[in-house]
Amino acid sequence: MLAGGASERMGEDKLLLEVGGLALVERVYQALAATCSEVLVVGRESLPFGGVRFVRDRRPGREGPLAGIEAGLHAAGHPVVFVAAGDMPFLHEGLVGLLAGVVHGGAGAAVPWFDGPHPLCAAYGRWVLSSVSASLDSGVRSMRGFLGRLGRVIYVGGEQLSVLGDPSLMLMNVNTPADLERARRVAG
Template sequence: MSNTPDPLSAVILAGGRATRMGGQDKGWVPLAGKPLIQHVLERLAPQVDELVINANRSLEQYSQLAPVVSDRLPDYPGPLAGMLAGLERAHHDWVLFVPCDTPFLPTDLAARLCQARTPGCDVVVAHDGHWLQPVVALVRRALAPDLALALAEGERKIDYWFARHHMVQADFSDCPHAFDNLNRPEDIAQHEAR
């Protein structure tokens, strides 16, 4: 059960090609003896009311952890396609998205994103003090038809699509490393060494 003002759905985005990881399914790359997806799941599950994994391969493995939804667009068109699949599958009005390669997410991520909402906003994006973290976002489920249209028109960039809507930022400058992406073998090796 989430500790947010209203019920939240969450989608872990694990549907990419993982080219920087040599093409292996990133969610199953081990870190400290556990797959990345497991780290993310353990951080996120207590914060939300519904959790889904967006994946396009290893579907049987992922479905052992949580319900799985795949992109309905072919050829791995990127995180926006995963977001659309998640928005269409979610049961709650707000959907939290995170990538499967961020194992250090804040344990109060959902609460802080919800807190940052302003009246009429459609998207809340995490900001680590230096950079916007566009794949860590709270998105209003009602945006699904608009996102489907944007994808049909060829849009593939998250920040361009967000810019079409009332977006606010949530300040996470106190914990910038919470959003470290482990998307290359050397990133995993570095964190294992620590």
């Protein structure tokens, strides 16, 4: 789980804000823990709950989510790693399993596509670590730039996502107070 953002648009630490009685980051943790045997948190050193292992970025400075993915892939103990942003209140454990299965089938990455790619809610093979590091070393910081270079990406969209639920909710990030209000309304 990526948990290193500055929450600038929210104006406060969004990962600890509650939606449906749980902190955003805890909701993501529960979806991951239901499917994954190991949950790593990159970018933080503590959370108000247990069951996670904390990992530091391997590069100095704030180099963005691709650097967080590099750290997570390096530290992971399994061949397939699911990456999720810590601000996804409706992440579905079925989506985690679906995308991880695509990577187990041989893809370098399995990325949801709904109104564009969602690379911070995707499965990656640990074997792409060298490609991540090479991209960062060459100055590529954007996820889309990295995926364009990777070339072994399977995009999962439309019908496959809809079987699990509303993709606009499953892939939702809470970045602004308006997003938080919507998430709380949906969560009841």
